[in-house]
Amino acid sequence: MNPLRLVRARPARAFTVTVDGRTVEALPGRTVAAALWAAGITSWRTTRGSGRPRGVFCGIGVCFDCLVTVNDSPNQRACLVPARPGDVIRTQEGTGHED
Amino acid sequence: MRTELVVVGAGPAGLAAALAADARGVRVTVVDAADGPGGQFYRQPAAELNARRPQALHHQWRTWERLRDGLAASGVRLLTGHHVWTVTGGPDSFTVHALLGPGQDEPATVHADAVLLATGSHEHVLPFPGWTLPGVVTAGGAQAMLKSGLVVPGRVAVVAGTGPLLLPVATGLAAAGTRVSALVESAGPRQVARHARALAGKLPEGAGHAARLLRHRVRPLARHTVVRAHGDDRLTGVTVAALDADGHVRRGTGRYLPCDTLAVGHGLLPQTDLAEGLGCHLDGATVTVDAEQRTSAPGVWAAGEATGVGGAALALAEGHIAGRSAAARLRGTEPDPAGWAPAARTREALRTAAAALDAAFAPPAHWAAQVTDDTVVCRCEEVTAGAVREAADGLGAGDVRTVKLLTRAGMGWCQGRMCATAVAGLTGCHSDPPRRPLARPVPLGILAGTAPDRAAPDRPAPDRPAPDRTAPDRAAPDRAAPDRAVSGRPVSESDRSPSEQASTGGLSSDRPPHGRLARDQNPPEAFEEGSP
Numbered sequence: 001m002n003p004l005r006l007v008r009a010r011p012a013r014a015f016t017v018t019v020d021g022r023t024v025e026a027l028p029g030r031t032v033a034a035a036l037w038a039a040g041i042t043s044w045r046t047t048r049g050s051g052r053p054r055g056v057f058c059g060i061g062v063c064f065d066c067l068v069t070v071n072d073s074p075n076q077r078a079c080l081v082p083a084r085p086g087d088v089i090r091t092q093e094g095t096g097h098e099d
Numbered sequence: 100m101r102t103e104l105v106v107v108g109a110g111p112a113g114l115a116a117a118l119a120a121d122a123r124g125v126r127v128t129v130v131d132a133a134d135g136p137g138g139q140f141y142r143q144p145a146a147e148l149n150a151r152r153p154q155a156l157h158h159q160w161r162t163w164e165r166l167r168d169g170l171a172a173s174g175v176r177l178l179t180g181h182h183v184w185t186v187t188g189g190p191d192s193f194t195v196h197a198l199l200g201p202g203q204d205e206p207a208t209v210h211a212d213a214v215l216l217a218t219g220s221h222e223h224v225l226p227f228p229g230w231t232l233p234g235v236v237t238a239g240g241a242q243a244m245l246k247s248g249l250v251v252p253g254r255v256a257v258v259a260g261t262g263p264l265l266l267p268v269a270t271g272l273a274a275a276g277t278r279v280s281a282l283v284e285s286a287g288p289r290q291v292a293r294h295a296r297a298l299a300g301k302l303p304e305g306a307g308h309a310a311r312l313l314r315h316r317v318r319p320l321a322r323h324t325v326v327r328a329h330g331d332d333r334l335t336g337v338t339v340a341a342l343d344a345d346g347h348v349r350r351g352t353g354r355y356l357p358c359d360t361l362a363v364g365h366g367l368l369p370q371t372d373l374a375e376g377l378g379c380h381l382d383g384a385t386v387t388v389d390a391e392q393r394t395s396a397p398g399v400w401a402a403g404e405a406t407g408v409g410g411a412a413l414a415l416a417e418g419h420i421a422g423r424s425a426a427a428r429l430r431g432t433e434p435d436p437a438g439w440a441p442a443a444r445t446r447e448a449l450r451t452a453a454a455a456l457d458a459a460f461a462p463p464a465h466w467a468a469q470v471t472d473d474t475v476v477c478r479c480e481e482v483t484a485g486a487v488r489e490a491a492d493g494l495g496a497g498d499v500r501t502v503k504l505l506t507r508a509g510m511g512w513c514q515g516r517m518c519a520t521a522v523a524g525l526t527g528c529h530s531d532p533p534r535r536p537l538a539r540p541v542p543l544g545i546l547a548g549t550a551p552d553r554a555a556p557d558r559p560a561p562d563r564p565a566p567d568r569t570a571p572d573r574a575a576p577d578r579a580a581p582d583r584a585v586s587g588r589p590v591s592e593s594d595r596s597p598s599e600q601a602s603t604g605g606l607s608s609d610r611p612p613h614g615r616l617a618r619d620q621n622p623p624e625a626f627e628e629g630s631p
Contacts, residue, residue: 007144055233
């Protein structure tokens with residue numbers, strides 16, 4: 001069983017995004033975080049202080065742990081931002097402004 | 100845009116309130132951050148995923164259908180993608196300030212004669228070693244991602260913490276194909292039994308969850324807690340241990356459970372920022388309301404989890420009462436409580452049950468003893484438990500605010516929503532009401548731009564300038580704006596990681612309302628039809 005089958009989803013056709021240069025398929029309607037989880041990716045940020053990896057924590061836009069750089073805009077909450085065809089998603093290092 | 104009643108939040112409380120007021124002829128606008136109605140409880144899969152059986156991930160689906168259909172048939176205007184950051188004004192003229200869409204960089208305002216806050220709650224998670232590892236998510240977060248994104252974070256999960264939310268999270272993940280190896284609940288049967296009388300109404304629901312746990316072979320570990328999450332760059336397993344009757348971890352009971360996902364939660368915390376901004380009285384963490392669900396601020400009602408965490412059925416009853424009260428008072432008449440007597444009885448019973456649940460599922464009394472000094476407590480600012488303890492024990496901080504000033508704990512993006520209770524618990528400090536004049540980060544350009552809005556022509560009364568009045572200790576927007584507004588950076592106490600997000604556009608605050616056809620057909624109200 002998987003979640004899509006559980007609710008008998010018939011998603012629209014997948015599109016592609018890139019994640020740190022790697023091409024990944026994403027289903028329309030999913031947030032960046034959901035697309036990354038579906039691709040088996042669970043972290044996409046390193047912290048400003050000790051450079052530790054982070055990903056989704058609260059999942060509803062409250063904790064700001066899932067910040068990510070999308071199309072050169074850093075600090076997007078991956079759990080809120082919808083994935084769009086051709087998105088260039090990059091692991092955000094620290095504040096996201098040094099790179 | 101002007102409306103009579105603006106409802107903030109499109110979850111069960113907000114929708115019940117909106118429908119009740121709409122049915123009584125009030126012009127109602129509901130604003131919500133999500134892409135559609137439902138709130139967290141009835142969070143729906145994204146439309147493009149075309150789920151033909153979304154109810155497989157939900158409980159009380161029929162109630163949702165009534166709410167959804169009632170909304171479609173009503174005159175209620177729903178504004179989605181509106182992230183409300185403050186509400187100003189009163190007592191008979193208010194302005195809701197929102198940011199549009201996931202980019203949250205486009206301002207929108209709604210003017211109203213009265214406000215109804217149905218802002219819900221977010222999850223409470225207490226820290227433990229390893230809780231910042233990728234793969235550790237809040238229980239509600241795992242559920243939210245599942246409900247809307249139809250996605251799970253891994254293959255093998257442990258669900259842990261305390262509270263009634265853990266059961267549907269465990270069964271939901273299991274139904275979606277995740278192997279849930281254990282449900283680790285710190286409360287024991289004895290604590291629950293102590294409140295058996297008040298919880299009797301909740302028994303069928305609990306029994307249903309228990310049967311599903313059994314079916315999915317989820318091992319229940321009552322009176323246990325996660326003492327550590329393991330892994331280098333992501334979660335590989337957790338150590339769980341038994342608790343004694345006093346809530347201490349029993350020595351020698353630790354055991355390792357391999358997993359790539361830990362869904363953890365210790366209850367829910369009411370979202371009260373907007374209420375505080377409006378000057379509503381709070382009792383501890385919850386907004387104080389009277390029998391009509393009126394807050395202490397004239398013209399402001401509140402319903403649902405913001406007034407006390409108690410679940411969707413309680414939220415529906417409170418919302419219904421609040422909507423009827425607001426409708427009557429907006430017409431200058433005294434509401435007749437006899438009209439909502441069934442809802443009031445439900446509210447009474449469910450509040451009693453909620454208090455019992457709260458007592459039965461309190462976090463383990465000595466959770467702080469498991470938090471090692473090197474454990475990060477403030478996830479945003481990476482402040483360790485050691486630093487927090489030093490602020491209290493070494494530097495004499497006596498309240499959470501002073502600990503924040505000394506350590507930056509609670510000063511980051513989430514503004515202490517994730518760590519304030521932990522800081523209070525670790526230090527024994529008094530936890531003041533948080534006081535967040537801005538309920539979410541706001542671009543300075545928008546803050547600066549709110550000034551003209553205050554003089555909008557359709558505003559009959561002068562407004563209370565919230566940012567200036569309530570945030571005297573912060574940079575005055577007008578002074579800060581010229582050099583920062585250009586970059587569109589949001590205001591946050593941690594301005595080291597600002598958001599610079601492109602506009603996603605496409606969202607308008609002037610969408611046409613849902614069909615007004617059925618206005619006079621006495622639209623179904625979920626509470627009246629669906630509750631005992």
